[in-house]
Amino acid sequence: MPLNSFCIENGGIVITNPNAPTTKYISIKSLKRIVEYNIESVVIIDEAYIDFGGESLIGFVNNYPNLLIIQTLSKSRSLAGLRVGFAFGHKDLIEGLNRIKNSINSYTIDSIALAGAKASFEDETYFQSVRLKIMDTREKTVPLLRELKFIILESKANFLFVSHTKINAKIIFNKLRKYGILVRYFDKPRINNFLRISIGTNEEMKMLIKRLEQIILEMETEI
Numbered sequence: 101m102p103l104n105s106f107c108i109e110n111g112g113i114v115i116t117n118p119n120a121p122t123t124k125y126i127s128i129k130s131l132k133r134i135v136e137y138n139i140e141s142v143v144i145i146d147e148a149y150i151d152f153g154g155e156s157l158i159g160f161v162n163n164y165p166n167l168l169i170i171q172t173l174s175k176s177r178s179l180a181g182l183r184v185g186f187a188f189g190h191k192d193l194i195e196g197l198n199r200i201k202n203s204i205n206s207y208t209i210d211s212i213a214l215a216g217a218k219a220s221f222e223d224e225t226y227f228q229s230v231r232l233k234i235m236d237t238r239e240k241t242v243p244l245l246r247e248l249k250f251i252i253l254e255s256k257a258n259f260l261f262v263s264h265t266k267i268n269a270k271i272i273f274n275k276l277r278k279y280g281i282l283v284r285y286f287d288k289p290r291i292n293n294f295l296r297i298s299i300g301t302n303e304e305m306k307m308l309i310k311r312l313e314q315i316i317l318e319m320e321t322e323i
C-alpha cells in the first residue's frame with residue numbers, strides 16, 4: 101500500500117508489520133514518517149511477526165507520544181494458546197490502556213500464563229534457535245518454489261505469500277488439501293491468486309514441494 105494512504109485524515113491507524121497475509125514489510129524509516137505525519141492520531145504497529153527478520157520500532161516509543169507497539173507470544177515464542185501479548189508506548193498511552201483494563205477486567209492474564217511468559221523471555225537461547233530455524237527453512241523453501249515457477253513476495257514473516265505463473269491459486273489450494281496439506285487461500289480482490297504458506301519443519305516443506313511438483317506436472321499434462 102502506498103505510504104500516502106496513511107497521510108490523510110483518520111481516527112487512528114493500525115499497521116501490521118510485517119503484514120499478514122502479504123508478508124510485506126515497511127522499513128523503520130517509512131514507519132517513522134507515518135507516525136510523525138499523524139502526530140494527532142494513535143498509530144498502532146502490530147509486530148506479531150517482527151521476530152522473523154524485521155526490525156522493531158520498540159526503541160522509538162519514547163520519541164513519539166502517539167506510537168503504540170504491540171507484540172504477542174503466540175508466534176515467535178511458540179506460545180499460541182497462552183494468550184499473552186504486550187504493548188510498548190508512551191506512558192500516557194499505557195496509562196490509558198491500564199485505566200480501560202482496570203475498569204473492565206483487571207485480571208486479563210492468569211498468573212500461570214504470566215509465569216510461562218516470563219520463562220519464555222528468560223530462555224533467550226531457545227527463542228533464538230526457534231526463530232532462526234524458521235527463517236532458515238523459509239529461505240531454503242523460496243528457491244525451491246521459484247524453480248516450480250512461483251512468484252514469491254519477499255517475506256520477513258513465518259509464512260510465504262506466493263502466486264503461480266500459470267496455475268490458479270484456488271486450484272492449487274484445493275489439490276493440496278486433497279493431499280492433507282493445508283495452506284490459506286483468500287478469495288478477495290488483489291490477493292485471490294495467492295496462497296499463504298506457513299513455514300513448517302524442513303520435512304514438511306519437502307513434502308509440500310513434492311506435492312506441488314506433482315500437481316503442476318498433472319496440470320501441465322492436462323493442458
Ligand SMILES: *Cc1c(COP(=O)(O)O)cnc(C)c1O
Nearest residue numbers: 116120146148172173174184185
Ligand atoms: C497472531 C496475531 C496476533 C496475536 O494473536 P494472539 O494469539 O491473540 O496473541 C496479532 N496480530 C496478528 C497480525 C497476528 O497474526
